[in-house]
Amino acid sequence: MKQTSHPDMVALTQVRRGLPNSDAIPGLADARLLPDQEFHSDWDTIVLDGDLKERVLRQAVVSVQVRHRVAFHAIPLHGVILLSGPPGVGKTTLARGLADRVARSVRLPGRTQWAFLEVDSHALASSSLGKSQKSVHHLFNDVIGEQAATGPTIVLLDEVETLFTDRSQLSMEANPIDVHRAVDAGLVALDTLAKRHPDLLLIATTNFADILDPALESRADLILPVPLPSTEARQTILEGALHALVTAFDASTDLLSPQTLRAAADASEGLDGRRLRKAVAEACALEESAAANPARLTPAALIASLRGVR
Ligand SMILES: Nc1ncnc2c1ncn2[C@@H]1O[C@H](COP(=O)(O)OP(=O)(O)OP(=O)(O)O)[C@@H](O)[C@H]1O
Ligand SMILES: [Mg+2]
Structure with missing residues (x-):
């Protein structure tokens, strides 16, 4: 046939x-x-x-x-x-x-x-x-x-x-x-x-x-x-992880603003993709209010936490 x-x-x-x-x-x-x-x-x-x-x-x-x-x-x-x-x-x-x-x-x-x-x-x-x-x-x-x-x-x-x-x-x-x-x-x-x-x-x-x-x-x-992610790649990876968090907890979209994402990518140089995604959860644990409710995570706390992880 x-x-x-x-x-x-x-x-x-x-x-x-x-x-x-x-x-x-x-x-x-x-x-x-x-x-x-x-x-x-x-x-x-x-x-x-x-x-x-x-x-x-x-x-x-x-x-x-x-x-x-x-x-x-x-x-x-x-x-x-x-x-x-x-x-x-x-x-x-x-x-x-x-x-x-x-x-x-x-x-x-x-x-x-x-x-x-x-x-x-x-x-x-x-x-x-x-x-x-x-x-x-x-x-x-x-x-x-x-x-x-x-x-x-x-x-x-x-x-x-x-x-x-x-x-x-x-x-x-x-x-x-x-x-x-x-x-x-x-x-x-x-x-x-x-x-x-x-x-x-x-x-x-x-x-x-x-x-x-x-x-x-x-x-x-x-x-x-397969290299460590570049600044651009880190920004995209963090955006994906933050988007998931914002959607799940109805958090502020400030976390997704281009300025926040850019600063977060700059603050996380040297981190691999796995660590980057986990760092979003680590940032929530940094402060009592965000730990109780991740919707309260602020851009400042996120960036401070990423600097700490690095
Ligand atoms: N480049 C990347 N882009 C997006 N997410 C990433 C990237 N790298 C890692 N991740 C995230 O990290 C998690 C772990 O990745 P994976 O297990 O594939 O890494 P690996 O290189 O196989 O690590 P290992 O060498 O420790 O086995 C994935 O679930 C993924 O979500
Ligand atoms: Mg593997």
Whole structure:
């Protein structure tokens, strides 16, 4: 039968697919179908300068397209995107949002829905001696490989340095041979998966790029450094958090005036996105009246609190 690429028709031809049970598989933190409404909001939540978000989305889309048509030996794309940066800058949230956006952007005619799996790197790496190599092999080859064989799949490898620890920096005390083997098993699996499944994307995050095995970085199609938010980004993040507070408590819109937002952004240099959002609640706790009723938070208290946090 002739296939059509009209989006409505594609939606009709999509088949709901099975997912592994994340509660029953060690090392699997989550499994769901995409698109996903929660992940959709995650993408919108994250504020990054310039076109960083669009760039990472374009890279993911290009990766799938090229891998479908160009042989691995000509352009060895692994479908791996690495988000690297300090804690609290939005890497994990962005990764989940990206998964949703890719699923909405790349609809492969006649194929099933995208699936999303999240790997629990800590659980895999902490398997008792001698088991982590087996667990890594099982998760990548059996669980991820089998899922990818049934249709397009996105895997989040959060805090990936736990799993792909730099083999050259292993100390002799902590089972270096076992870790070495587990990293080897992971790298071999990445190569095999990349060749077999052009619709498989892996989004990895780390805030310890310096202890990440260079062989993983070499396999990344894009390494995106996610920086601390700029003044402009801080202003937008604070605006979002304050808007939520003002709406929830019917507080004064003075908190949202351009002057207040600008001063708040200036006062919060060096804070990451997580800290910025929390700082709004911290400001309420600074004074008894605002603690009792956050609607009483004043611009002056907000800015004083942000200076204190910094
Ligand atoms: N750039 C940003 N724009 C908007 N919100 C942000 C940003 N960065 C972080 N946040 C907020 O901080 C929270 C934590 O972000 P997230 O967990 O994604 O950070 P992370 O970089 O993965 O941190 P970690 O390295 O500690 O795991 C998010 O829920 C989000 O609301
Ligand atoms: Mg994270």
